[in-house]
Amino acid sequence: MKTQTRLKAHLLDEQGIQKALTRIGHEILERHRQTQGIALIGIRSRGEMVAQRLARILNELGGTQVPVGALDITLYRDDLSLISASPVVHATDIPFDVQGRKIVIVDDVLFTGRTVRAALDALADLGRPESIELAVLVDRGHRELPIKADYVGKNVPTAQSELVQVRLKEVDGADEVVIESRRPTNKEDTFGDAGETVSRPGGDK
Amino acid sequence: MTRWTRKDLLGLEELSREELLLILDQAKAFQQVSLRSIKKVPALRGKTVALCFLEPSTRTRTSFELAAKRLSADILQIQPSSSSLVKGETVLDTARAIEAMQVEIVVIRHSTSGVPAMVARAIRSSVINAGDGSHEHPTQGLVDLFTILEKKGRIEGLNVLIVGDILHSRVARSNLWGLTRLGAKVTVCGPPTLIPTGIESFGAKVSYRLEEPLGAADVLIALRLQMERQQEKYIPSSREYTRLYGIDREKLKGAKPDLILMHPGPVNRGVELSPEVADGPQSVILEQVTNGIAVRMAVLYLVAGAHSGSADSPVDAAVHPEPFESPQGKRSLT
Numbered sequence: 092m093k094t095q096t097r098l099k100a101h102l103l104d105e106q107g108i109q110k111a112l113t114r115i116g117h118e119i120l121e122r123h124r125q126t127q128g129i130a131l132i133g134i135r136s137r138g139e140m141v142a143q144r145l146a147r148i149l150n151e152l153g154g155t156q157v158p159v160g161a162l163d164i165t166l167y168r169d170d171l172s173l174i175s176a177s178p179v180v181h182a183t184d185i186p187f188d189v190q191g192r193k194i195v196i197v198d199d200v201l202f203t204g205r206t207v208r209a210a211l212d213a214l215a216d217l218g219r220p221e222s223i224e225l226a227v228l229v230d231r232g233h234r235e236l237p238i239k240a241d242y243v244g245k246n247v248p249t250a251q252s253e254l255v256q257v258r259l260k261e262v263d264g265a266d267e268v269v270i271e272s273r274r275p276t277n278k279e280d281t282f283g284d285a286g287e288t289v290s291r292p293g294g295d296k
Numbered sequence: 297m298t299r300w301t302r303k304d305l306l307g308l309e310e311l312s313r314e315e316l317l318l319i320l321d322q323a324k325a326f327q328q329v330s331l332r333s334i335k336k337v338p339a340l341r342g343k344t345v346a347l348c349f350l351e352p353s354t355r356t357r358t359s360f361e362l363a364a365k366r367l368s369a370d371i372l373q374i375q376p377s378s379s380s381l382v383k384g385e386t387v388l389d390t391a392r393a394i395e396a397m398q399v400e401i402v403v404i405r406h407s408t409s410g411v412p413a414m415v416a417r418a419i420r421s422s423v424i425n426a427g428d429g430s431h432e433h434p435t436q437g438l439v440d441l442f443t444i445l446e447k448k449g450r451i452e453g454l455n456v457l458i459v460g461d462i463l464h465s466r467v468a469r470s471n472l473w474g475l476t477r478l479g480a481k482v483t484v485c486g487p488p489t490l491i492p493t494g495i496e497s498f499g500a501k502v503s504y505r506l507e508e509p510l511g512a513a514d515v516l517i518a519l520r521l522q523m524e525r526q527q528e529k530y531i532p533s534s535r536e537y538t539r540l541y542g543i544d545r546e547k548l549k550g551a552k553p554d555l556i557l558m559h560p561g562p563v564n565r566g567v568e569l570s571p572e573v574a575d576g577p578q579s580v581i582l583e584q585v586t587n588g589i590a591v592r593m594a595v596l597y598l599v600a601g602a603h604s605g606s607a608d609s610p611v612d613a614a615v616h617p618e619p620f621e622s623p624q625g626k627r628s629l630t
Contacts, residue, residue, distance in 0.1 A: 166597075176299040177602070179321075180326065182324060182327075183328060
């Protein structure tokens, strides 16, 4: 499904993304005092890349190696029965025990909150962390569930019909966050890139 | 990546290379669900899977049952002895009744080739063939592909040797379709009476002597000598079969050291496999059983997706490349 989009505004460039993540790193350290016991879990696919970058920052600040995992939430989505073809499932890759750890879930964009709800359910099936927090690069509002991020790189007021695109060097060749406007389409877009229901490179968030 | 659009999984013959690779890729993602302490994901919550095993089976049925349970689906067991089939109800009427109870997926095993395809055409629910007559056993074929891929890292270019009763084996049919589509070189081997004539035209080489193709083989799939299919008519004795085609340590001396040995189970120990090779270092038989769950989870998940929202998608929209044929006509390889 292709939608007509028009670039509306640049939100963050490469430097902006780096600054936002560095600030999140400092906030995590401030709240926990040390990186010991903290582990990052990125939601596939761009959340994982953001988590990797955040881990590098935390490693520099805290002097310890912060473990990073990748979580695929496809099987925990609440809209599986609404989608025409099963979305592709990717492997969850968490190389450490979540039991007793302070987990920070990392995603690129926080929108409806449904992805985070699915991630919480998925995490609960892997063990019982001591605590779970949420860090996002961009919070664009329009929550449909009672979910709030603990660490936000940038708050952006958006219209429901707009798209927030996070592009990262690892997959998109460049680092930037932009808003695009489009005609409103059906609801399934709101789940973001995790489900790949849309063919857009950045996923609709 | 390709999307799965088929309502049913009836055989590997009709699947494209891309569809095969999609299932194998998805099975990889489902593998880790069975390795953690909570072996369950909510993907098929609220969906019902009917297991209609109208021919005896332990491992395929339990494998499907565990796969469906680990996807949080509800399970309905239809046993021939306790169902209306013994009262003379036809399979189609049973299937329609199951469909009328809003069951999303029907898994069928039947001793007659083509029954799953016939049922699939008659009902809206997804149908998965769990083995029909001597036609196909697609999920076992997928398990074997997945196991080879896991062990060897590739399928293309491998020499795969299938030994045994090719004539009656649905596993051999599914293996042949899947392996050749993914680029493996397949040789079938067995007594001439158990090799269907004309099988060369399906892309397989034929050998009546085990020693010749064994030296080049990367994978050896030993088939079960199916005593229940009156094999005494086809071979002089199972002892002679064992002497010529039974795999033992002595015969494996002529094989590559990294050959992997597979068997769809259940094994007739001492007939097609000697106990020391069935339990030996080259055997991956138990890994096949383990992989069966991940592969069947992937298949259930994919057909469930193609089926969702079916209230307004007509049955005709599903892909049925092959019309139902009579059991006789279905034996296209014989």
